[in-house]
Amino acid sequence: MPTDAYARASQAQASAHRRRRRRLARQAATRQPPVPDAPPAAGSPSQQRGYQAEHQARDYLEARGLRILAQNLRCKAGEIDLIARHGDVLVFIEVRQRCDGRFGGAAASVNRAKQRRLIRTAQHFLARLCRQHFQATRAPCRFDVISLDDGGLRWIQDAFRL
Known part of the structure; x- marks a missing residue:
């Protein structure tokens, strides 16, 4: 029984x-997750400049066919500026801006420690993003960097790997 x-x-x-x-x-x-269009009301001048850089990067990527899925996802491990879909690939994008190139510029500021934080943060959100946008199948991922130096924007695809 x-x-x-x-x-x-x-x-x-x-x-x-x-x-x-x-x-x-x-x-x-x-x-569809909300993607803010207006800068947050509060924040320091450097935070406001950072948000404007992210907005400029988002417009640039959308013009090149990427679909922005989320912006500024935060967890204990860190923050990811933009998350997009490029065909069947899930793209984690770090946006860096530097006014002065004395220390290597914006792209050089994504050092090994920053890469490890981005990878840990991406792993935190990966399962949820795949469920929401890839019918729960594991999607191939890549990490891109958008660097803004001296008014110029540069998109570095597949900037680093695990």
Whole structure:
């Protein structure tokens, strides 16, 4: 007799799991994360400049066919400035701006420590992003850097790897 109870419980759990997966898939297909268009009201002058650089980078990438999925995702490990979809690839984008090139410029500021933080942060959000935008399949990923130096914008695709 206990075997029947266990079998029924197992079937009920499997059925609930299937319903939840279908509901999450429907939600992911219809929901688009908000992408802010206006700079935040508060913040230091350097934060305001950083937001303007991210906005400029977002416009640049959208003009080249990337679909922005999220902006400024934060967790305990760090922050990712932009997350986009480029075909079937999930792209994590770091935006760096420097007014002075004395210390190597904006692209050089993405050093090994910053790369490790970006990778940890991307790993934190990877499962959720794949569920929302890739029908729960594991998507290939890459890390890009947008550097803004002396008024010029440079897009470095696949800037670093794991």
